[in-house]
Amino acid sequence: MVEAAPAHPITKLASRMLALTALRQGVLRTTMWLELEAIDREEPIWRIPAARMKLKLDGKLDGKLDCKLDCKLDARFDFMLPLSSQALEVLDAARAFAPYSRLVFPSQRHAHKPISENAVGYLYNRLVTHGRHVPHGWRSTF
Structure with a gap:
């Protein structure tokens, strides 16, 4: 439609x-x-930077990072989209x-x-x- x-x-x-x-x-x-x-x-995966994703990670990583900022800058939190x-x-x-x-x-x-x-x-x-x-x-x- x-x-x-x-x-x-x-x-x-x-x-x-x-x-x-x-x-x-x-x-x-x-x-x-x-x-x-x-x-x-051949293996298309779109890596979306964490800074562009909506993150609510408070309490994750046992408080090792200030997740309001650091998680958005940390590539470990990038979103991998096949x-x-x-x-x-x-x-x-x-x-x-x-x-x-x-x-x-x-x-x-x-x-x-x-x-x-x-x-x-x-x-x-x-x-x-x-x-x-x-x-x-x-x-x-x-």
Whole structure:
């Protein structure tokens, strides 16, 4: 249904990537190509820096780190996300739509800014899923 909806291709690709990865929308929409350049196409694993992830690690590591700051700087807390071939296809398509942008999912109006935090949600609201599905819902589905 989303694929056939009248919407900007980048918004549709972001929606598809949410469904394939169950990432938080804020992490996905602010992803830069620099973060993805080292992905091995044979064994694609996206390493998302801990600083970009929502961390609630208070009490972990037996108090050895101040987890409010140190955990976000510690590579041990980076999120390792295996990517499917379909996810790689989404990334390839996103690159084709915005080949010169630093962002994977740039705004239609401002290529140097990410898509709106509401772009995918508005897309879902325009469809029959209004009130029945939200972008964050992919996380609970996983």
